[in-house]
Amino acid sequence: xxxxxxxxxWVICKSxxxxxxxxxxxxxxxxxxxxxxxxxxxxxxxxxxxNEGSKATYxxxxxxxxxxxxxxxxxxxxxxxxxxxPEDSSFYICSARITRGNNEQFFGPGTRLTVL
Amino acid sequence: QKEVEQDPGxxxxxxxxxxxxxxxxxxSAFQYFMWYRQYSRKGPELLMYTYSSGNKEDGRFTAQxxxxxxxxxxxxxxxxxxxSATYLCAMNRSGEKxxxxxxxxxxxxx
Numbered sequence: 001x002x003x004x005x006x007x008x009x010w011v012i013c014k015s016x017x018x019x020x021x022x023x024x025x026x027x028x029x030x031x032x033x034x035x036x037x038x039x040x041x042x043x044x045x046x047x048x049x050x051n052e053g054s055k056a057t058y059x060x061x062x063x064x065x066x067x068x069x070x071x072x073x074x075x076x077x078x079x080x081x082x083x084x085x086p087e088d089s090s091f092y093i094c095s096a097r098i099t100r101g102n103n104e105q106f107f108g109p110g111t112r113l114t115v116l
Numbered sequence: 117q118k119e120v121e122q123d124p125g126x127x128x129x130x131x132x133x134x135x136x137x138x139x140x141x142x143x144s145a146f147q148y149f150m151w152y153r154q155y156s157r158k159g160p161e162l163l164m165y166t167y168s169s170g171n172k173e174d175g176r177f178t179a180q181x182x183x184x185x186x187x188x189x190x191x192x193x194x195x196x197x198x199x200s201a202t203y204l205c206a207m208n209r210s211g212e213k214x215x216x217x218x219x220x221x222x223x224x225x226x
Contacts, residue, residue: 093159
């Protein structure tokens with residue numbers, strides 16, 4: 001149980017385009033989802049926290065207009081990287097928490113974004 | 117000083133050895149302690165999840181938490197080449213965001 005999927009697993013795009021990444025909880029309902037990015041050989045950096053039906057809370061230094069997060073249902077959250085640039089190339093990982101009273105977080109497999 | 121300190125390694129041990137991975141932390145309010153395993157180019161996989169001080173065992177893995185010393189450990193017995201990965205410790209207060217260590221790269225040599 002507690003499986004989280006991400007789509008796509010990798011994407012290559014041209015500079016200036018927008019890319020959408022989906023995060024789905026497959027066998028549970030996730031009231032809260034988290035989006036992280038990870039650079040090579042570094043730990044995870046939390047970008048934002050999203051609760052179903054409300055606006056995402058962004059970490060300091062993360063541009064909310066560039067990284068649009070939507071959590072429209074209890075099983076789906078999306079991250080859209082708008083007007084992507086090469087410096088946005090990274091490994092993006094989502095995680096999901098089952099319920100407000102449950103603290104465990106389960107991670108998706110990640111999406112590798114390369115912006116040319 | 118980082119909230120969570122973890123030796124980045126790399127750590128190489130022969131197959132069958134006992135591996136000890138550790139993290140120290142400074143925030144005494146942390147209540148939940150986790151160990152994640154991350155293979156290259158994959159998302160982290162939750163290995164162990166513990167609350168407060170004590171030990172927890174799951175197969176070849178044992179997690180220890182010593183809140184008085186602000187020190188947590190993960191032991192891997194009878195290590196296998198498939199255990200080669202990066203191990204991340206993480207911790208938080210209930211419902212709050214996770215604070216991660218930097219991760220330790222572990223290689224098990226056949």
